[in-house]
Amino acid sequence: MSPRTQQQWAEMRWNASEKIISAALDVFKQKGFHRASMEEIAKQAEVSKGLAYNYFRSKEHLLAAVMERRFNEAVALIQGIDEISGALNQLAAILDRLLDAVKKDTMLYKFYLTVFLQPDAPEAIRRIGKTSEKIRSQWEKIFEVHRAIFSELGVTDPEAEVIYFRSLTTGIVAEYVMEPRNYPLEKMKAHVLHMYRMKKGGAD
Amino acid sequence: MSPRTQQQWAEMRWNASEKIISAALDVFKQKGFHRASMEEIAKQAEVSKGLAYNYFRSKEHLLAAVMERRFNEAVALIQGIDEISGALNQLAAILDRLLDAVKKDTMLYKFYLTVFLQPDAPEAIRRIGKTSEKIRSQWEKIFEVHRAIFSELGVTDPEAEVIYFRSLTTGIVAEYVMEPRNYPLEKMKAHVLHMYRMKKGGAD
Amino acid sequence: MSPRTQQQWAEMRWNASEKIISAALDVFKQKGFHRASMEEIAKQAEVSKGLAYNYFRSKEHLLAAVMERRFNEAVALIQGIDEISGALNQLAAILDRLLDAVKKDTMLYKFYLTVFLQPDAPEAIRRIGKTSEKIRSQWEKIFEVHRAIFSELGVTDPEAEVIYFRSLTTGIVAEYVMEPRNYPLEKMKAHVLHMYRMKKGGAD
Amino acid sequence: MSPRTQQQWAEMRWNASEKIISAALDVFKQKGFHRASMEEIAKQAEVSKGLAYNYFRSKEHLLAAVMERRFNEAVALIQGIDEISGALNQLAAILDRLLDAVKKDTMLYKFYLTVFLQPDAPEAIRRIGKTSEKIRSQWEKIFEVHRAIFSELGVTDPEAEVIYFRSLTTGIVAEYVMEPRNYPLEKMKAHVLHMYRMKKGGAD
DNA sequence: AATGAATGAGCCTTCATTCAT
DNA sequence: AATGAATGAAGGCTCATTCAT
Numbered sequence: 001m002s003p004r005t006q007q008q009w010a011e012m013r014w015n016a017s018e019k020i021i022s023a024a025l026d027v028f029k030q031k032g033f034h035r036a037s038m039e040e041i042a043k044q045a046e047v048s049k050g051l052a053y054n055y056f057r058s059k060e061h062l063l064a065a066v067m068e069r070r071f072n073e074a075v076a077l078i079q080g081i082d083e084i085s086g087a088l089n090q091l092a093a094i095l096d097r098l099l100d101a102v103k104k105d106t107m108l109y110k111f112y113l114t115v116f117l118q119p120d121a122p123e124a125i126r127r128i129g130k131t132s133e134k135i136r137s138q139w140e141k142i143f144e145v146h147r148a149i150f151s152e153l154g155v156t157d158p159e160a161e162v163i164y165f166r167s168l169t170t171g172i173v174a175e176y177v178m179e180p181r182n183y184p185l186e187k188m189k190a191h192v193l194h195m196y197r198m199k200k201g202g203a204d
Numbered sequence: 205m206s207p208r209t210q211q212q213w214a215e216m217r218w219n220a221s222e223k224i225i226s227a228a229l230d231v232f233k234q235k236g237f238h239r240a241s242m243e244e245i246a247k248q249a250e251v252s253k254g255l256a257y258n259y260f261r262s263k264e265h266l267l268a269a270v271m272e273r274r275f276n277e278a279v280a281l282i283q284g285i286d287e288i289s290g291a292l293n294q295l296a297a298i299l300d301r302l303l304d305a306v307k308k309d310t311m312l313y314k315f316y317l318t319v320f321l322q323p324d325a326p327e328a329i330r331r332i333g334k335t336s337e338k339i340r341s342q343w344e345k346i347f348e349v350h351r352a353i354f355s356e357l358g359v360t361d362p363e364a365e366v367i368y369f370r371s372l373t374t375g376i377v378a379e380y381v382m383e384p385r386n387y388p389l390e391k392m393k394a395h396v397l398h399m400y401r402m403k404k405g406g407a408d
Numbered sequence: 409m410s411p412r413t414q415q416q417w418a419e420m421r422w423n424a425s426e427k428i429i430s431a432a433l434d435v436f437k438q439k440g441f442h443r444a445s446m447e448e449i450a451k452q453a454e455v456s457k458g459l460a461y462n463y464f465r466s467k468e469h470l471l472a473a474v475m476e477r478r479f480n481e482a483v484a485l486i487q488g489i490d491e492i493s494g495a496l497n498q499l500a501a502i503l504d505r506l507l508d509a510v511k512k513d514t515m516l517y518k519f520y521l522t523v524f525l526q527p528d529a530p531e532a533i534r535r536i537g538k539t540s541e542k543i544r545s546q547w548e549k550i551f552e553v554h555r556a557i558f559s560e561l562g563v564t565d566p567e568a569e570v571i572y573f574r575s576l577t578t579g580i581v582a583e584y585v586m587e588p589r590n591y592p593l594e595k596m597k598a599h600v601l602h603m604y605r606m607k608k609g610g611a612d
Numbered sequence: 613m614s615p616r617t618q619q620q621w622a623e624m625r626w627n628a629s630e631k632i633i634s635a636a637l638d639v640f641k642q643k644g645f646h647r648a649s650m651e652e653i654a655k656q657a658e659v660s661k662g663l664a665y666n667y668f669r670s671k672e673h674l675l676a677a678v679m680e681r682r683f684n685e686a687v688a689l690i691q692g693i694d695e696i697s698g699a700l701n702q703l704a705a706i707l708d709r710l711l712d713a714v715k716k717d718t719m720l721y722k723f724y725l726t727v728f729l730q731p732d733a734p735e736a737i738r739r740i741g742k743t744s745e746k747i748r749s750q751w752e753k754i755f756e757v758h759r760a761i762f763s764e765l766g767v768t769d770p771e772a773e774v775i776y777f778r779s780l781t782t783g784i785v786a787e788y789v790m791e792p793r794n795y796p797l798e799k800m801k802a803h804v805l806h807m808y809r810m811k812k813g814g815a816d
Numbered sequence: 817a818a819t820g821a822a823t824g825a826g827c828c829t830t831c832a833t834t835c836a837t
Numbered sequence: 838a839a840t841g842a843a844t845g846a847a848g849g850c851t852c853a854t855t856c857a858t
Binding site: 241242257263 | 852853854855
């Protein structure tokens, strides 16, 4: 019946879809969500505007698809972390990975932050963060890894420490992406680690 | 019908200008910069669109004017701080003031963050941050106050500590404004202060 | 304060608004609602697209404004009818006026019919027909005039006769506008009047 | 795998074609011609968009095919009418059938009317109505049946009466489909029949 | 200083239609 | 015969900005 096999169709779809998502991310990073036009995204993806709408019902849905990747990356940051021995080393690794990523793709993280801060943080995105079971469980996992580390470090209230640590890293990333040239990223990293080293030492 | 004095004219001008800036901030907070329209801002300010353009050359210039206030507020946070005795108390006061402000006007701080994070962070704003001498000196002053506090607290590298502290507070604010309902703001505040208390204690 | 008087502004608005409504009607008649573009309407009105949207929130709102006129015309059809003596003459006059109007602007009546028949008969239109008190009362008046005529003619159920008569005229108009060249409009008019003459005669 | 007979092929073709026409009618009724998309029609027909274009060169051609059915139904309305004795009974039967059909599928008749009233009444449709010999002869037949009835009823000008009757029924249908809930369809039917009964009585 | 009508570029989105397979 | 990906033109609508008064 079909001129192409199911698999062939799926492949085509996947290819185009990936190209579009990737192009969208590029343009979003460069111009921000509002200033990015579907026209430009399509052009960047070497695809017609119509096709983009074939795959993504709206610009916001496209944004949602782009953001979904953020979660995968966030998860990647803690992958294999339990193979590292010592909570401090684990923490250092996480920090290393995050800040390296930020350094390598500063605009990307800047973009992420703006998305989460938009007052009209599109419902689509919120929905992703809240209803997708897979994502929820991944967030849980990330949280759990951090909690375990701080537990091992012997902090009084590990759960609070996770939030504190997240706030701290968010702040470092935010300040860095605002002015990458002047921000002493490495120094801050060292500062953070030093702090936790002290804490652990103090606890002994 | 009586001719107005120069002062009266100046006042009128100031009033209209202030009303517009204030209205702009309101609308920006609510909708974000891009979704805010000059139409709505003018209406909110009870002023004609034309008049708004009379005072501000463009929407971006208006944004710049709005942002200029941010610096005034930032300065207000440290005003009279030197009348408080003890570096820790001073730090506590600064933190108190900031987080109270954020709590009272969450959307405002959310908006500030988005502005600083826009990839197209309008040149107008950047110009403000860099060339306005007054603002530059105010920033210096803020920095100095913090540096003095951390010096008194006896931290090894006070200047780094200022940046660290700013990153930390930025992160706390960012995380809070993203999800005000679930974020344990008070706990984090206590956490920060506890940390510095320890530091000071440890240094003794 | 104002560079133009209130009245001047109002006049400008009225002029532009009328031009746009009129142009819209032209284009609607020619192409139908769906095929008519705001672009074309604006061009026809010698006005920018933006201005059209300044006055009418959407194409549908513009349609609503256009349709509002229909009611005025419908009312005009019965104006001064009570100065004519004799129910039959009154009926003849109404029929004359209606069919003359249809003859003179066939496309207009064709358009009216399509609007009322659209499955997506825009809510805007429906709202006009139902909620506008003025329009409602005008409809009542039209109905009343017809009822009085049929009462005087001595028909058994005047209210039913009004509906019957309206259906009949609607049908004649519909058939005529579908194929104006072949439809014997005058003959049908005579036919209708003959019928009522008979009726009256029979009742005597 | 066995090679299909010619008849089987023809049947398949017919099936798909019929499914598409039927689906198109469904969607047209629901959304009107312009708001109906080939996408949706194809989906409704459980067929690919491409196949639909395989059978119908364009959306308008599809509409033409849909409208062709209208004529079949119109013919069905008079089928077997000559087996009924008495012109009045025949007329009653025709009216019954038509109004029943309208009652049962109001949206369908609404749709028919809009098609005939579109200013852009696609040439395709017009062509059907005019050049298709089969349809022309069917129209003739319908006309003839009506003419015969009115002849038997003894009206002065049977041909005019046919047009009058058609206008009347068109009007009743139009008014009914515009507001099915409030229109006294049965009363109008009775009214029409009563009128012809009188006429006949009067002629005696 | 002040008004708001007017402009026009730009954007998102839809959809009939084509085409490679 | 059949599929659905891909195209691109067209259309509705928004909004920063200008301008005559």
